[in-house]
Amino acid sequence: MTEAVPSYLSPTGQEIVFLLLGAVAVGSALLVVTTRQLVHAALWLVLCFGALAGGYLVLTAEFVAWVQVLIYVGAVVVLMLFGIMLTRAPIGRSADLDSNNRVVSAVVALATAALLVTVVIDGFRTAYAPLTPGPGAAKELGASVFATWVLPFEALSVLLLAALIGAIVLSRTDIPGGSPDPGTAHLANPDTSGGSPDETRSTGSPDRTVDGSPPDQTGGH
Amino acid sequence: MHIVYPAVVSALLFSIGVYGVLARRNTILVLMSVELMLNAVNLNLVAFDVWLGDRLHSGQVLTLFVIVIAAAEVGLGLAIVLALYRNRRTVDIDHLRDLAEPTDERLTPAQAAALPPTDGHTPTSPPTSTPSQTPAPPRTPVPAVKPASKPQLTTETEDAPATGGPPSSEDSSHRTTPEATGESEAPVKRGGGSR
Numbered sequence: 001m002t003e004a005v006p007s008y009l010s011p012t013g014q015e016i017v018f019l020l021l022g023a024v025a026v027g028s029a030l031l032v033v034t035t036r037q038l039v040h041a042a043l044w045l046v047l048c049f050g051a052l053a054g055g056y057l058v059l060t061a062e063f064v065a066w067v068q069v070l071i072y073v074g075a076v077v078v079l080m081l082f083g084i085m086l087t088r089a090p091i092g093r094s095a096d097l098d099s100n101n102r103v104v105s106a107v108v109a110l111a112t113a114a115l116l117v118t119v120v121i122d123g124f125r126t127a128y129a130p131l132t133p134g135p136g137a138a139k140e141l142g143a144s145v146f147a148t149w150v151l152p153f154e155a156l157s158v159l160l161l162a163a164l165i166g167a168i169v170l171s172r173t174d175i176p177g178g179s180p181d182p183g184t185a186h187l188a189n190p191d192t193s194g195g196s197p198d199e200t201r202s203t204g205s206p207d208r209t210v211d212g213s214p215p216d217q218t219g220g221h
Numbered sequence: 222m223h224i225v226y227p228a229v230v231s232a233l234l235f236s237i238g239v240y241g242v243l244a245r246r247n248t249i250l251v252l253m254s255v256e257l258m259l260n261a262v263n264l265n266l267v268a269f270d271v272w273l274g275d276r277l278h279s280g281q282v283l284t285l286f287v288i289v290i291a292a293a294e295v296g297l298g299l300a301i302v303l304a305l306y307r308n309r310r311t312v313d314i315d316h317l318r319d320l321a322e323p324t325d326e327r328l329t330p331a332q333a334a335a336l337p338p339t340d341g342h343t344p345t346s347p348p349t350s351t352p353s354q355t356p357a358p359p360r361t362p363v364p365a366v367k368p369a370s371k372p373q374l375t376t377e378t379e380d381a382p383a384t385g386g387p388p389s390s391e392d393s394s395h396r397t398t399p400e401a402t403g404e405s406e407a408p409v410k411r412g413g414g415s416r
Contacts, residue, residue, distance in 0.1 A: 045256065049260065076295050083249045097250060136278075
């Protein structure tokens with residue numbers, strides 16, 4: 001890995017292609033965070049993700065590249081566009097997309113970039129990886145996912161299901177009595193637990209009169 | 222390939238995402254910037270997986286996991302943004318300051334004016350509940366106890382006797398109100414629990 005590092009002054013074709021794709025990705029990312037039009041930000045995001053997918057292809061991670069195209073470019077950006085539409089954002093140029101602390105944000109971002117780039121260049125100057133095709137193909141990656149990473153994979157599927165159900169519950173408004181009833185139920189339970197001395201007193205007195213406990217149980221259920 | 226190239230590209234992408242999160246006001250643009258940061262992490266993972274030549278493909282598998290988690294995050298985030306837009310008619314982060322410290326002094330007298338009636342409930346309702354509880358038929362204690370336990374959860378129980386104690390006429394007037402509100406609230410709670 002670290003022995004016999006080729007010179008930086010004679011880049012290979014792969015490195016040139018990757019650097020061009022990286023320049024496209026960084027430039028479109030800059031346009032995402034600086035453009036004045038909300039829809040254009042989403043479209044620049046498509047370009048940024050596409051360039052990154054090309055970078056993955058150059059890095060011999062084919063399966064990740066196609067998953068990136070499918071999920072990010074296909075699903076996430078479309079979801080963003082739906083969000084832009086459903087919040088009735090202005091389609092044209094809008095002046096209030098940026099906060100008042102742009103200068104502070106730029107200073108923080110430049111400091112972060114300087115720190116990260118300095119550390120990365122200093123730390124990995126001698127790191128070199130010859131690119132051989134094959135290890136990122138779908139066959140090897142699928143075998144690895146279903147042999148070694150089965151448990152995180154299944155846990156992730158459950159997480160995705162939970163996120164899906166959560167998104168549906170959050171975005172639906174016509175659930176019959178959905179939002180007030182669990183709210184009062186959740187409020188009622190800490191009430192009974194929080195006012196514990198009164199509650200024990202109150203439950204103690206109907207226990208003395210035997211008739212008191214059945215309506216309480218029917219109320220509880 | 223030199224690992225420095227993807228590492229530098231991902232560092233630049235990450236700081237661009239930092240700038241977007243800090244500088245943008247629209248919530249959807251903030252979510253886009255978060256996606257940029259996640260993609261920077263993904264590029265790092267892929268590059269270092271290629272460099273280390275892991276036999277288990279940890280980096281690329283973790284990249285797939287991060288992509289899936291990002292999809293879930295965007296779905297939930299947009300659902301939250303839509304719920305926010307339904308309730309507030311805005312997705313502007315600078316206007317959503319409900320969790321901030323109240324800066325203007327106009328809020329605190331309003332709260333102080335709003336608090337004494339809630340203080341008045343608390344000392345009067347336990348005496349009304351406890352005498353009505355002991356001789357009562359078993360059906361009535363349950364709604365009478367519920368408001369007795371509920372206002373004691375409010376934080377203003379300490380200064381409650383100072384405000385509600387001296388006027389006795391207000392006591393009787395207050396005594397009627399919490400029972401009425403409690404009786405109106407208690408079947409709602411039961412109905413919610415029974416469903």
